[in-house]
Amino acid sequence: MWLVTECVQLFYIIVAVVEGRGLARGEVGMASIDLKNPEVILSQFADNTTYAKVITKLKILTPLEIIMSNTACDAGNTTKLFSLITEHFKNVTFTTVQRRYFNETKGLEYIEQLCASEFSTIFMEVQSKYYCLAAAAALLKYVEFIQNSVYAPKSLKVRFQGSEKTAMIDSSSAQNLELVINNRDSRNGHTLFGVLNYTKTPGGSRRLRSNILEPLVDAETINMRLDCVQELLQDEELFFSLQSVISKFLDTEQLLSVLVQIPKQDTVKTAESKITNLIYLKHTLELVEPLKAALSSCNTPLLKAYYNSLEDTRFGTILEKITTVINDDTRYTKGCLSMRTQKCYAVKPNINEFLDIARRTYTEIVDDIAGMITQLAEKYSLPMKTSFSSARGFFIQMNADCATLPNGQLPSEFTKITKMKNTYSFTSADLIKMNERCQESLREIYHMTYLVVCKLLNEIYEHIHCLYKLSDIVSMLDMLLSFAHACTLSDYVRPEFTDTLAIKQGWHPILEKIAVEKPVSNNTYLTEGNNFVIITGPNMSGKSTYLKQIALCQIMAQIGSYVPAEYCSFRIAEQIFTRIGMDDDIETNASTFMKEMKEITYIIQNANDKSLIIIDELGRGTSAEEGIGICYAACEYLLNLKAFTLFATHFLELCHIDALYPNVENHHFEVQHVRSSAGNKEKIAYTYTLSRGYTEEKNYGLKAAEVSSLPSSVILDAKEITNRITKQILQHRQKSTPEMMKQRAVYHLAMRLVQTARNSRLDPDSLRIYLKGLKKKYEASCPAPGQNDEQQ
Template sequence: MLRPESSPASLPVPGDSSLSVEVRPQVPRCSLGLQETPQSGPSAQAASVSSRPDTSGAAGDRSSSSSCPRAPSALPAQGSYCKSKRSYAENTFASDFTLGTSSSSARGSTCPQMVKTPLSAGNHQRSGYKSWTPQMEYSATSSSAVSAHSPSVVVAVVEGRGLARGEIGMASIDLKSPQIILSQFADNTTYAKVITKLKILSPLEIIMSNTACVVGNSTKLFTLITENFKNVNFTTIQRKYFNETKGLEYIEQLCTAEFSTVLMEVQSKYYCLAAVAALLKYIEFIQNSLYAPKSLKICFQGSEQTAMIDSSSAQNLELLINNQDSIARFLDTEQLLSVLVQIPKQDTVNAAESKITNLIYLKHTLELVDPLKITLKNCNTPLFRAYYGSLEDKRFGIILDKIKTVINDDARYMKGCLNMRTQKCYAVRSNINEFLDIARRTYTEIVDDIAGMISQLAEKYSLPLRTSFSSARGFFIQMTTDCTALFNDKLPSEFIKISKVKNSYSFTSTDLIKMNERCQESLREIYHMTYMIVCKLLSEIYEHIHCLYKLSDTVSMLDMLLSFAHACTLSDYVRPEFTDTLAIKQGWHPILEKISVEKPVANNTYITEGSNFVIITGPNMSGKSTYLKQIALCQIMAQIGSYVPAEYSSFRIAEQIFTRISTDDDIETNSSTFMKEMKEIAYILHNANDKSLILIDELGRGTNTEEGIGICYAVCEYLLSLKAFTLFATHFLELCHIDVLYPNVENMYFEVQHVKNTSRNKEAILYTYKLSKGLTEEKNYGLKAAEASSLPPSIVLDAKEITTQITRQILQNQRSTPEMERQRAVYHLATRLVQTARNSQLDPDSLRTYLSNLKRKYEADFPRAEQVSGKTEE
């Protein structure tokens, strides 16, 4: 019989027949293929500290002969693999843990408040150990115990020491998916890559070595992580568990055969191996279980050949909200696989129900493989042919055939808790287990009795009663509130637990409650016997189940490609080219197109190595910020393989994309608008290079005008020296004259039109959202806005006079010289010639014509220089 969730059980401890341990339901459950295995004291002895001098916290145990505990190749009988970990986990491992919290009481200190666990103080009640990692409960209504939107990633981070400082090793596991991601990369003193990667993972908990957070001497990495992840829980463990040797053994033992090539990638990457050793040891301790052999997908993700988008830019561009639904009727195969490979520690009702549900989900998923193959069969592209080949894996058919020998053909995934409950009850074919058939007949009779009882009550009281069902209440009675048969709008006294929701009453009766209890008892019997059959079936198909990893990857990639296909077929998108130039002809904002009633105004963009810095001016609401976001989104779309919203597009591959757009205050870090601006711009200056794309919107507006202009001018000069592609939107018109000193600066502005309002005898600004080359002709648009408001006319007039005087003085000091104009003309000619030599695909006649046009343009620039010279002499 299955035990209810609340029932404790005494489990025997191997090797000691006189000792038993009470296991309560609050003990963390195993998950993701975890499997409990007996451990003896000697096999669980702690590893010694490695002598490797450059391993931070990552101390390998090279001299120890012990290895990580190995799970048995075959599943043991029930009860034989469950034991207390008192001798191992509580006496040796629990005392090595320290929990960190970023509570307000700890924010003033150098590192978060560290709390010793009760276990380390001598309390050996495991239920007293507090973990931030969620206990994996088994849900009867979903394939995952953890909400799809709640954080479920645990990350271990370790840094090299001495000469290896800055070399980072990371290992992460999603509790909703049996997959471990390893990373190792070199970072600079800002640890930008670490912070960005952690932001992407959005971890529930971060694990680090206790040597990284010594009070008063914590490492810079630990300090930065705690500052940037104030709402994430930290756990520190002794550095001896960051053991690269153990990490490699873990990978050899647990990695499924399809992904075993990861061993070749990580054999010499000591830091990610050390991180995975600590991560898995910690998960084993928290979940009180071990992973089944060859059950995990383990992959390595480096930072090479990737474009880095920092967390602020991702938030500014709204990149973090995503749709993870797979194609059509496919369920989440990763969560499905996660539950199928795990071995529950107790045979509870919920665990049984979850297994049955997920086996039905698996059958439903595998039945969709053939329709997907038919869809891909006639595709000729190599990518789709590769996906078609992965779907031809014979193991899909083997698993489905074995399932169909036990599971009814009409058992399938259905919406509605009562429908799914019925599917689970009758999932197993008849005549496989006589007692199961009897139990199901009993259940059917009880359900029929409930329906008959409610019909009798309806006849007895002449009320339009109907039978309803919910997972929380079971069967209950409902009736509309507008029933005329009610006497004084009161229900009969036989009905209890009455509630009114909108236009209906919900209630039950004493007899119905008893019938529900009988129904639940019958269900427990059914689930228990079905669970035994399902477990036997899973043991037969377990060796083939890893093909679902390929199915998960295939469905996810097809889902993404389907989104790309929709984008380019339903909209006028164009395939981008990749050169050393950023050129977009008539491009528009892809999101604005979807939410706007009218099609967005299209604009051109042209940035080259010779003109790599664009200053954009224009009034408020003229479209500057939207234009910057448009450029960033188009760049990202091109680099992920999507078509781009434009008539023509060419992009230079960006190694990093930086934006400085948001202007909100940050109350949590006590940062004003200006301070937040300075932090973000400092981050950009420290990490940008010549292959970066930088977009800055209205820098310096959080302080006074003089200081704002000074800061902007200095930042512009620094970015100009980097040769990065930069778009700089500003209200400081004085910055536009920097092109006198730097010929690679281009000035652009957003046009506006003035419309006369005859009724009020005032001018109104009409925004065209068109980008044009040159300096904005719109002067003092702030004064015009003030004039349109209710400010007294005398104040507006004084403001105009003062502004005119200041502008005149500034312009006198910023006039161009003839020599500067000549140098600018030569510079632009030279850069265009270099660009032509690199990228030209023109035929000889067309090339000759283009070069002639360049010559005429160059010659036309000299009369302008002479005109400047004449004005200067006057």
């Protein structure tokens, strides 16, 4: 028996993975199922030698168990895929099964037999995808074995999920950005999931988590969600009425999972579970009408579609069949004794004569127990009362001080005495016997009720698939309500989707939650012709926070949430890569530098022109000369892509790459110099404000060192050496020629004109003024004749 009294994120996901052989190596099939959710997800895709897609997919699924073929795991002959998976998932159970169970023909048979008719279009998608079918065959056979039960025919939701419908965020980036787990404390809610999670159901919480890890890439679908969030924000009555109904739903997915399983053996436990779930099913179906009523006045297409889906007559058909057998006043309640009573009297009287007799017997025993405890209380003049727990059954509880008890102890006929402060819990030999009689009576009741419930379930199985639709509606509405709730707590705005990344006065959503004051907001602007931004500034000036903020805002926009900014426009990112952090990796015996190289290699191998790339420091784990060389070469490679790239660095030499590449822009975080009253020392005051150009701050590392407890002699030596090196660098630095400056000005003018042609909504007069302004900027940025001679 399972209880769903709170929205706890619990998964028991099993994944089967198989890879093609020979020429098909690199083609990977996957099948997964959560034992608490009757949905099989099939995937098949071509991956490269790093198996980035496989690892990312598995990180998102968070399996407790992975099944692979024994031929892939044989000692001395393990495949690269198996080695990589075991390296990344050290705490996951690995199970090997014989290769013959990965049978695509058997997998297709399983799907034809078990897939609910509403999802039968899956056949068209997967009939030629042999590897995911093979994985499905092994997975479903294994689940039958460990569960000791089979799924009812035509009862499962089967879905094919390729890797092209969602953005890819690798597991390292998800960790760096703290999307669902806080890096300092895994129990801490200071994550993007924690910021947006105001869901009321376990299904809504699961959907939010999966969406954050796999954002959408279809602008039309995202805008449909945003329309819903906008309506929920504008219509308070709709928001609160929907939230009220949604909060009453239990875990519909888990309910379905138990309902569609047919146990191979009938036990008291399985009987009780089926009865409980039928009560949960009745409770869920009774919420359909209130949910319809709440949606009746909605205007957006998606909410209207949900309302129309709830018009399905099968909801009423199932509920009608249930109410012919189950009492109208039987309902889900909290408290184990209340729920036990509901299960005992769930079936209407006169359906089974022997059941009615057993229930009368049970009632008499419960009354006898209450009477016996009352007599004991009178006998010993003690304030005893009847209590109940699922583990102990009925027992006696009493609030009393030791001083009020005879000789400071309870009478000798009481046993199993426990004390919590002034509360005693105990039982007696007679009460134990009566509990045994009570349990025996319950077993009879559950057995006879189970027979009635099984007959009822057989009648409603053919209609039950509408609950998949209901489950999907409830979890999606719950997530959209959560987005709207988050917006009401902060000044978020609706994002637009164009070919430009433009954020006006955006701020970090997680930092806002934990900071005493609202974080400093900053602007961001990247286009196809201005797609590479280098960010400089002193330590602690805000570079890392700013970079993470942009990635988090991009993810929020692509899942259909409003964004923390005054205005924002995004280009859909198909991949989001980050290289953040300076830690080494003890587990893989990788130094800081090697970890940096692995991460930048991964980005270079997988990035494309629709990627968003965030790099916070590179090459810091080796010498300055080599670090600058690696940074410069990596930047030149990434500059050949049309990916939007933000690169934070302390290597100021890198800033001069803009002389060669007009699509590079330099920005820096401003600081102010403040003289302290004590000792008249100059200190850096951080403004956390982003400005154009590269930082003019010199030797800010030395200033930070001065604040520390380093000896003054060491500081003086460091300053002298730094000055010598700086003079040498200045002698070799070249200034941009007028011809280069002119080319850069022409390039930027052309890019601005292209952006205007694509996205402008200005009227003719405003457009004319804007174009005149562009002309003036162009003329101002071109060097005047003879300027070079003057400079020389």
